Amino acid sequence: MTEQRVLIGVIGGSGLYHLDNLTFVKKVHPETPWGYPSSPIVISSLPTGTQVAFIARHGTGHEISPSAVPSRANIAALKSLGVRAILAFSAVGSLREEISPGSFVLPNQIIDRTKGIRPCSFFEGTSVVAHTTFGDPFSSGFLTWLEPRINKALEGRDTKLFTDKCLVVMEGPQFSTRAESKMYRQWGGDLINMSTLPEAKLAREAELSYAVVATATDYDSWRPHDAAVTAADVFKTLKTNADTSRLVAEAILDELNATINDPDNGKLFLDEVGKMKFSIMPRSAQQNKEDLEKLAYILPEYFP
Ligand SMILES: CSC[C@H]1O[C@H](OP(=O)(O)O)[C@H](O)[C@@H]1O
Numbered sequence: 278m279t280e281q282r283v284l285i286g287v288i289g290g291s292g293l294y295h296l297d298n299l300t301f302v303k304k305v306h307p308e309t310p311w312g313y314p315s316s317p318i319v320i321s322s323l324p325t326g327t328q329v330a331f332i333a334r335h336g337t338g339h340e341i342s343p344s345a346v347p348s349r350a351n352i353a354a355l356k357s358l359g360v361r362a363i364l365a366f367s368a369v370g371s372l373r374e375e376i377s378p379g380s381f382v383l384p385n386q387i388i389d390r391t392k393g394i395r396p397c398s399f400f401e402g403t404s405v406v407a408h409t410t411f412g413d414p415f416s417s418g419f420l421t422w423l424e425p426r427i428n429k430a431l432e433g434r435d436t437k438l439f440t441d442k443c444l445v446v447m448e449g450p451q452f453s454t455r456a457e458s459k460m461y462r463q464w465g466g467d468l469i470n471m472s473t474l475p476e477a478k479l480a481r482e483a484e485l486s487y488a489v490v491a492t493a494t495d496y497d498s499w500r501p502h503d504a505a506v507t508a509a510d511v512f513k514t515l516k517t518n519a520d521t522s523r524l525v526a527e528a529i530l531d532e533l534n535a536t537i538n539d540p541d542n543g544k545l546f547l548d549e550v551g552k553m554k555f556s557i558m559p560r561s562a563q564q565n566k567e568d569l570e571k572l573a574y575i576l577p578e579y580f581p
């Protein structure tokens with residue numbers, strides 16, 4: 278029997294430490310050139326045979342704080358399994374009145390408020406330089422594909438889906454001050470979290486399709502008459518949001534797998550493939566062999 282390919286990676290965030298209604302296939306915990314992923318990767322299959330690789334971003338017991346998530350290992354490990362598209366879930370604060378806690382959002386832009394303490398490139402520390410295109414930080418084709426399917430999955434539920442929103446990614450682990458929260462709104466931020474960077478940058482460097490389903494848990498700290506957000510506020514919505522995220526995943530994963538495999542429609546998920554060709558500085562005698570071998574783990578086409 279030919280082994281089923283794993284084309285889809287799911288990264289679960291706060292509250293989402295496993296998916297539902299899948300048949301366990303195996304667990305793997307590969308050591309990548311950037312260390313081990315946050316959690317063992319659970320590979321499981323839907324009734325149709327579609328296989329999915331799941332990583333708990335903060336570990337299965339939420340023991341890894343946002344600044345310490347080994348994002349390079351997570352993305353590299355998924356790529357090494359043959360994954361082509363990553364559907365990430367994240368608990369976010371809302372910076373807009375209309376995005377009430379419990380809402381789901383597909384952001385299409387990011388403002389980076391991380392503090393430069395997270396390794397954010399596979400090329401960091403190597404003798405190879407790459408400047409990756411990141412103007413559209415999420416995969417446009419994937420977002421277009423997701424919107425109608427998530428809306429369908431949410432039909433009859435009290436959960437609204439917003440699109441085309443801007444996500445502020447902050448360092449944490451403390452929440453924002455009221456002044457920061459208000460400033461992010463003035464900047465055009467609609468949502469805030471602590472984990473989509475460097476994840477999205479690394480997915481792009483690895484030429485993977487990547488999108489985030491942001492699930493609102495709170496109003497952060499910009500509302501004048503409201504108390505500033507606490508972790509307890511986030512926990513109130515976390516379980517319901519995680520249950521709805523599982524429902525959404527279950528509803529769309531089969532079709533996602535079929536679309537990626539389809540010679541025509543699958544092109545939507547190939548937008549990122551080939552992009553690094555125009556990002557990596559030309560080969561030079563100063564680039565050392567070990568670095569090229571390390572980078573071959575994520576981009577074998579360019580570092581044969
Ligand atoms: C638990 S509140 C802050 C925490 O929740 C979000 O995690 P994730 O994106 O993994 O769902 C946020 O980014 C922070 O890491």
Ligand SMILES: Nc1ncnc2[nH]cnc12
Binds near residue numbers: 452470494495496
């Ligand atoms: N208000 C908030 N700020 C940052 N990350 C969050 N995750 C969930 N709520 C958040």
